[in-house]
Amino acid sequence: MTSELNKDQLQAVEYFEKKLAYEMGPGLLKTAVESKQAITVIDMRTPELYAASHVPGAVNLTLKQLQESTASLNKDHTIIVYAYDITCALSTKAALLLAKQGFAVKELYGNFAEYAAGKYPLEGTSI
Numbered sequence: 001m002t003s004e005l006n007k008d009q010l011q012a013v014e015y016f017e018k019k020l021a022y023e024m025g026p027g028l029l030k031t032a033v034e035s036k037q038a039i040t041v042i043d044m045r046t047p048e049l050y051a052a053s054h055v056p057g058a059v060n061l062t063l064k065q066l067q068e069s070t071a072s073l074n075k076d077h078t079i080i081v082y083a084y085d086i087t088c089a090l091s092t093k094a095a096l097l098l099a100k101q102g103f104a105v106k107e108l109y110g111n112f113a114e115y116a117a118g119k120y121p122l123e124g125t126s127i
Contacts, residue, residue, distance in 0.1 A: 022095070024080055024106045026115040032080070033057055033121075040073055042066075044083040044090040045112060053124035055082070055108075055115060066094055070101055079105045085113035 005013065024032070032039050033056050041058040043050045050060035073079060079098050083090035091107050098105040108115060116122065 022106050023109045025109045026118045026120055029055065029080060029108055029115065030118075030120045038074075038077045039080055040077045041080045042082070042094065043112070044081060044094055049084075051124060052126040053116065053122045055112070056121055056123045058082075058123075061094075063090055063094055063097075066097055070098065070103070073098075073103065075103060077104075079103050080108055081105065082108035082111045082115065084111055086110050 029041070033041070041055050043054045043058040043060045044063065045054075045060070047060055050058070054060070079095075081091040081094045081098070083094075086109075088111055091111055095105045095107045110117075
């Protein structure tokens with residue numbers, strides 16, 4: 001089938017294949033957290049929103065904090081980043097920064113809004 005595709009179409013296929021390799025859906029994140037896989041989950045939202053509710057085990061770091069130091073992160077873990085919702089680019093920026101520093105990184109598809117909408121487990125003061 002791909003032999004019938006033109007150059008632009010083949011580039012689109014390559015782009016989406018690569019994109020899928022670096023995203024994780026909310027259901028897979030829930031499974032990874034519950035099965036205690038070697039992951040570190042980073043919540044990029046404000047400290048107030050993080051305190052109210054977040055993915056279990058997530059740590060709250062700002063983009064500025066990541067830009068200043070990643071020393072607290074384990075390079076043997078896959079880093080999963082998320083921010084507010086699908087329109088927010090904070091998690092994409094963080095993922096790019098971490099990838100450039102040699103971390104295995106994935107972005108939570110749909111960010112926190114999608115995870116919360118799926119009624120997956122949460123931690124925080126508003127739970």
